[in-house]
Amino acid sequence: MVIAIQMSFEAVGVIDDDPADAEVVKFQIEETGxxxxxxxxxxxxxxxLVNRVxxxxxxxxxxxxxxxxxxxxxxxxxEAVARLFExxxxxxxxxxxxQIDLETSIRPLRAKIPVLLPKDEIDPSSLxxxxxxxxxxxxxxxxxxxxxxxxxxxxxxxKGELVDAFVPSWNPNQAIRFPRSIIPNKLxxxxxxxxxxxxxxxxxxxxxDELFFENFTSAPKVGPEDxxx
Amino acid sequence: MTSSKIAILDVGHGNCxxxxxxxxxxxIDAGLGGTLLDFLHENKVNQVEYVLISHADTDHxxxxxxxxxxxxxxxxxxxxxxxxxxxxxxxxxxxxxxxxARSKRGTVVKNGLSTTIPGxxxxxxxxxxxxxxxxxxxxxxxxxxxxxxxxxxAHTLNAVILVLYEGTGIALFPGDLDETGLDELRAEQRxxxxxxxxxxxxxxxxxxxxxxxxxxxxxxxxPETVVFSIGRGRHQTPRPEVVxxxxxxxxxxxxxxxxxxxxxxxxxxxPIPSHLSSEVALGREKNQCCAGTLVIHPLPSRxxxxxxxxxxxxxxxxxxxKEEVGDSSRGRSAKR
Numbered sequence: 001m002v003i004a005i006q007m008s009f010e011a012v013g014v015i016d017d018d019p020a021d022a023e024v025v026k027f028q029i030e031e032t033g034x035x036x037x038x039x040x041x042x043x044x045x046x047x048x049l050v051n052r053v054x055x056x057x058x059x060x061x062x063x064x065x066x067x068x069x070x071x072x073x074x075x076x077x078x079e080a081v082a083r084l085f086e087x088x089x090x091x092x093x094x095x096x097x098x099q100i101d102l103e104t105s106i107r108p109l110r111a112k113i114p115v116l117l118p119k120d121e122i123d124p125s126s127l128x129x130x131x132x133x134x135x136x137x138x139x140x141x142x143x144x145x146x147x148x149x150x151x152x153x154x155x156x157x158x159k160g161e162l163v164d165a166f167v168p169s170w171n172p173n174q175a176i177r178f179p180r181s182i183i184p185n186k187l188x189x190x191x192x193x194x195x196x197x198x199x200x201x202x203x204x205x206x207x208x209d210e211l212f213f214e215n216f217t218s219a220p221k222v223g224p225e226d227x228x229x
Numbered sequence: 230m231t232s233s234k235i236a237i238l239d240v241g242h243g244n245c246x247x248x249x250x251x252x253x254x255x256x257i258d259a260g261l262g263g264t265l266l267d268f269l270h271e272n273k274v275n276q277v278e279y280v281l282i283s284h285a286d287t288d289h290x291x292x293x294x295x296x297x298x299x300x301x302x303x304x305x306x307x308x309x310x311x312x313x314x315x316x317x318x319x320x321x322x323x324x325x326x327x328x329x330a331r332s333k334r335g336t337v338v339k340n341g342l343s344t345t346i347p348g349x350x351x352x353x354x355x356x357x358x359x360x361x362x363x364x365x366x367x368x369x370x371x372x373x374x375x376x377x378x379x380x381x382x383a384h385t386l387n388a389v390i391l392v393l394y395e396g397t398g399i400a401l402f403p404g405d406l407d408e409t410g411l412d413e414l415r416a417e418q419r420x421x422x423x424x425x426x427x428x429x430x431x432x433x434x435x436x437x438x439x440x441x442x443x444x445x446x447x448x449x450x451x452p453e454t455v456v457f458s459i460g461r462g463r464h465q466t467p468r469p470e471v472v473x474x475x476x477x478x479x480x481x482x483x484x485x486x487x488x489x490x491x492x493x494x495x496x497x498x499x500p501i502p503s504h505l506s507s508e509v510a511l512g513r514e515k516n517q518c519c520a521g522t523l524v525i526h527p528l529p530s531r532x533x534x535x536x537x538x539x540x541x542x543x544x545x546x547x548x549x550x551k552e553e554v555g556d557s558s559r560g561r562s563a564k565r
Contacts, residue, residue, distance in 0.1 A: 143514050149263040151298045152326050154318065168322050169261060169295025172287040194318070196325050203263040203295060204511060220328040228327050229340040 011035045012131065013053055015080065016064040016094075017042065017072030021119065025062055025094070031124040042072035046083045049073070053089055060131045065095035065106065076105045082112035090134035092127070094119050102209055103162060107178045110212035111202075114138075114146065145210060148200035152219055155195040163191065167211070170203040176211055183216045196221075233354045235392055235400055235525040237427060239487035239510035239518060240264045241460030243288060244427065246402060248392055252353030253278035257390050257402045259292030266299055267509040268522075275302055279350055279357070281342055282309035283404025284387040290319050297326040303334040308342040310362075310386055312371050342388040343367045354394060360421060361389040361406070361414045375409070384435075385410040391423060398423035399525060401450050405429050408436030411445060425525060426452035428475075431459045432467020432486075443474035447482070454483040454523075454534070461488040461517045469549050477554050483534045484550035485520035488512040493519070493545035502544075504536035519545070 012029045014036050016022035022038060029036040037056050043049045053061060061084055065077035073080070077093050078101070084091040095101060098118045106116065114137040115130040137146070149169075156175055157164040163183075164175045180188050187197065196219035205211045238245045240260030247268060248255040254274045259265055259282065269277070280296065282289050290311075297304060314320045330336035339346065345364045350357040366375075366386065373381040384407035392400045401423040406414070414421070426446070429435050435442045447455075455475050457467040467486065475482060487510070489497065497516050505513070510521040520537050532540075541548050 144264070144267060144509065144511070145514055147263060147267065149266050149295065149298075150300055151295050152322050154322055166318075168287075168291040168319050169263075169298065170291075171261065172291040172319050194321070196322065198298060198329075203261075204267075206515075219325045222321055222324040222328055226324050226328055228324050228331075228338045 011037050011056070011058045013037045013039060013056060013058040013061040015039050015049075015061060015067070015077070017067050017070045018064070021064065025122065028122055028124055028127055029062070032128050042067075042070075044074070046075055046079060049075075049080055050083060050087050050089070053084065054087075059090070060135060061089060061091040062127065062131075063091050063093055065093055065097060065101050076101075078106045078109045078113060082109040085112040085114070085134075085138060088138050090114075090131055090138045092117055092130040092134055094122060096120075098209070103177045104179055107212065108182050110210070111146075111148070111214055116209065145204045145206060146202050147204065148202050148212070148214060150198055151201050151203055153197045153199045153201065153213065153216070155191060155193055155197075157193055158191050167201055167203065170201065170205070170211065174208060176208050178213060182213050187216055187218060232526065233394065235355075236268065236508055237400070237425070237456055237458065237487070237523040237525070238264055238268055238508070239512050239520075239522045240458070241488065241511045242431060242458075242463040242466070243292065243460070244283070244402070244404060244458050245292065246400070246427070247272075247274075248352065248355055248357065249274065250353035250355040252351065255279040255281070255350065255352055255357055256296070257281050257357075257392075258283050258289060258404065259296045261288055261292050261295070262511065263295065264509055264511045265292070265296060266302070269302055271509055277302060277304045278306065278352065280304055280307040281357070281359075281388060281390055282307065283342075283390070283402065284383050285309055285311045285314045286383065286405070287314060287317070287319050290314050290323055294319070294322050294326050297323075297330045297336060300333070304330065304336045307336065307338045308347060309338070309340075310342055310367065310388065311340065312383065312386075341367065355399075356393040358391045358393060359388055360391050360401075360419055361410060361417070362386050363413070363417060366413055375413070377412070379409040379412070381409070382407060385413070387429075389414060391421065400425040400427065401452070402427050403429045403446070406435065408438070408442055411435075411442060415445065415449060421449045422451045424453045425456060425523075426450045426454070427456045427458060428467065428471070430466070431464065432457040432471045433464060434468070439468060439471050440474040443471045444478040447475055447478040452479065452482055454485055455479075456520070456523060457484070457486040459486050459488050459490060461512065462491055465492070466490070467549070469552070472549050473552070473554055476550070483537070485523060485537060486550075487520055487522070488517045489519040489545060490549065493541070493548040493550070495547075498544035502540055504532040504540045506532060
């Protein structure tokens with residue numbers, strides 16, 4: 001069945017180091033009536049990626065997250081999608097490891113990843129919707145759920161290179177995990193629970209998976225002397 | 230000259246209203262997320278005169294933190310009754326953002342929101358009146374016991390705000406007022422009539438008898454429209470027995486949920502609704518709005534009752550607000 005949905009994508013690039021998974025994505029793209037362009041030989045660098053995607057004249061890209069396993073690339077899919085986003089090329093990030101990688105390699109780049117699609121949710125409709133959303137954002141139309149607002153971030157726990165934190169204006173009762181490397185060097189040296197920062201966060205995100213954090217700065221420290229009345 | 234308007238924002242499960250008047254902008258509860266900030270930006274509001282926080286649940290304080298952290302919007306005065314969170318980490322969060330807001334933008338927080346603090350605020354053509362709690366009730370404190378024997382909770386002390394335009398009650402915002410608080414308010418015998426009632430608890434349980442609570446509140450307010458500020462898929466609100474009690478007590482009352490309850494429509498409508506106001510609404514992105522953000526001008530309001538009713542007829546085949554009064558089982562069965 002061909003999904004008759006009008007979209008501007010005639011050719012869609014498929015970037016996946018796993019040939020079997022790439023075939024599945026290829027099939028789903030064909031089901032949308034679009035032409036899949038397979039990138040089977042891998043990439044030597046992010047510049048190589050952008051150059052070859054541009055040369056292939058694809059209108060969008062579907063990219064897997066884990067690309068290093070077979071020496072297919074020296075970067076993760078999150079880095080690839082973010083770089084394509086900067087180059088104004090719509091790209092959807094797909095993964096079988098969404099939750100695991102979100103906390104480490106995806107979250108730092110989430111602001112430049114408009115759509116993160118678990119592989120078990122891929123079908124022609126979801127692919128088309130994801131590509132259209134990426135294209136719209138590349139063109140500058142940012143949906144409400146991805147508009148960042150300056151807000152407070154409270155560190156709850158520090159576990160090695162990972163941090164648990166709360167964003168009270170998003171949900172005061174749900175912690176979010178991200179790598180401490182998101183926070184600038186000079187601010188994270190002695191990171192500890194109850195440290196507070198201001199950051200740009202998309203506080204209308206419906207789920208924690210979609211939250212991103214940018215531009216951390218220190219928030220004022222408070223003590224008993226700082227009664228607010 | 231700024232034309233007055235009152236916007237009841239679709240912030241999902243939460244409360245937030247903005248009163249824009251020629252004398253300045255006021256906010257009644259701040260909701261969670263960024264919808265309020267988007268609304269203020271789109272309406273070119275960079276100064277807020279008054280923020281009234283009906284009660285200090287963590288989500289209400291969270292929304293206030295989001296507002297105060299925005300460095301492009303100045304807030305002049307904040308009023309709240311802070312008891313439930315005063316020793317919590319979120320209180321420290323609020324102190325942190327306020328420390329910056331006070332030093333950079335001159336924000337002041339006032340401890341208390343009652344019929345005497347500040348009592349009334351005139352913002353031009355609109356008067357904002359605090360209907361409850363009375364000061365003696367506020368002084369009883371959370372955990373106290375009233376002369377009736379009833380225990381005082383944070384929701385008993387919930388501030389009730391009436392917005393009046395040229396002396397007429399336009400909208401009543403009772404926050405999460407509970408049965409005890411409503412009994413105390415009734416005893417005050419104040420005129421609570423308003424055209425629009427934002428129903429407490431998003432249409433959830435206000436106490437032991439939600440139907441009696443709904444009937445009493447409607448008898449006191451006599452609303453033409455009752456708004457449920459809800460998030461689709463969250464907390465199963467509004468409860469069918471609450472909607473039924475409202476429709477029984479106030480026949481002809483228009484029911485308007487900000488988002489489309491999954492009790493009313495298991496699937497979301499495909500076409501983009503045309504009945505909504507143009508203001509920002511959290512549910513718009515995923516087509517989850519029912520009435521969306523409601524904007525009250527002196528006249529007319531958007532969406533109009535006719536437009537909204539037409540939308541429900543098409544998009545909500547099991548709409549709770551259209552059930553036969555007394556039959557609240559259909560929505561629950563459909564959900565199962």
